[in-house]
Amino acid sequence: MLEFVHPWAFLLLLAPVLIYWFVPSHRESRDSLQVPYFERLVALSGETPRAGASIRRRLVIQAVAGLLGLCLLVAALARPEWVGDPVKQEKTARDLMLAVDLSGSMEATDFSDAAGEKVDRLTVAKDVLEEFVAGRKGDRLGLIVFGSAAYMQAPFTDDHETWLNLLDESIVNMAGPSTALGDAIGLSISHFRQSQTENRVLIVLTDGNDTGSKVPPLDAAKVAKVEGVTIYTVAVGDPTTVGEDALDMETLEAVAKTTGGRSFVANDREALSDTYRLIDELEPASYDSLSYRPRKGMFHVPLAAFALLYIMTMPIFVLASRRRRRVAHD
Known part of the structure; x- marks a missing residue:
């Protein structure tokens, strides 16, 4: 469809009419032929001397070309644009940050893979997260890994393939042997502040309790609530474990509840897969x-x-023009 940015320019097409009506005709004086017996000629002819004028008539092609040229210049001044069919684009409306625990306890081989073979917890977590991410095409994903400290492995990105590669490169103890859960939440909040998306979700996967954070998890969760971040906590392993490797379910549940999220426990691959499937539905x-x-x-x-x-x-x-001059001289 053709549209004009400056349609008012077509008013200029009235310019020739206005000039014809209100602007006087151009007059050019020229000396006439002088003869010594002018008065005698006037007397013999009986005519009264007066000022005369001759109008050079334009050729039809000149009038048509002039009018057409004016129309073309005015059309160009009106800035025509060709407007195409509507194009619909879908833009992500959510930033989803996943925080993965890489503490030493994640190398415990108490999980089984899809083939039934015993593997460590991190390997199963990677497989399940790959399935989960496959259904998140509308989200920008970020990745935080934490152990004794929290590190940004991947900032928010639409490139899910690169995100999965960075997840696959993560190994146990890469961030230290401890569990800095509160620091991981705090790091995610700082990155969410740079986001323009209002729908913000943090999913934390851990198999232990907070043992090395500078910021207590509950305090970090309260800040997350103010920033509009919903936190889902996923506890991996046996909740009945005691000692340093015990799951602090009370803290994980409190963190999730504070931000309006939910807390889950997964003690095998199937339960972990079901957990992320449920989060996908929520x-x-x-x-x-x-x-x-x-x-x-x-x-x-x-x-x-x-x-x-x-x-x-x-x-x-x-x-x-040359032909007219030749005819006039002849």
Whole structure:
């Protein structure tokens, strides 16, 4: 569809009419032929001397070319644009941060993979997260790994393949042997503050209790609530374990409840997979739809047509002018 950015420019098409009505005609004085017996000629002819004028009539092609040229220039000034069909784009409406515990206890081989073979907890967590991420095409994903300290492994990105590669490169004890859960929540909050998305979710996967955070998990959760971050905690392992490796379910549940999220326990691969499936249902992929119509400037078309008209008609005008002079001299 053709649209004009400056449609008011077409008012200039009235300019020739206004000039014809309100602007006086151009007059050019020329000396007439002088003869010594002018008065005698007047007496013999019986005519009264008076001022005269001659109007040079334009050729039809000159009038048509002039009018067409004006229309083309005005059309170019009106800035025509070709407006295409509406294009709909879907933009992510959620930033999803996943925090993965890499403390020493994550190498415990009390989980089984899809083939039934015993593997460590981190390996199973990676497999389940890969399945989970496959259904999050509408989300920007971030990855935090934590142990004795928390580190940003991947900032928010739409490139899920790169995100999965960075997750796969994570190994146990890479961030230290302890569990800094509160620091991981705090690090995620600092990155959420740089996000323009209002729908913010943090999923924390851990198999222990907080043993090395500078910020207590509950205090960090209260800040997350103020920042609009919903936290889901996933406890991996046996909740009946005691000692340093015991799951602090009370803290994990409190963190999730404070932010409006939920807490889950997964003591095998199937339970872990079901947990992330449930989180997927609680936080379905969200999109913002954007629609726009592509525009392409077309002002060069009437300009090119005007240039072509000028090139084609100028030789005709020159030849016509020479022919008139030749006829006048003859």
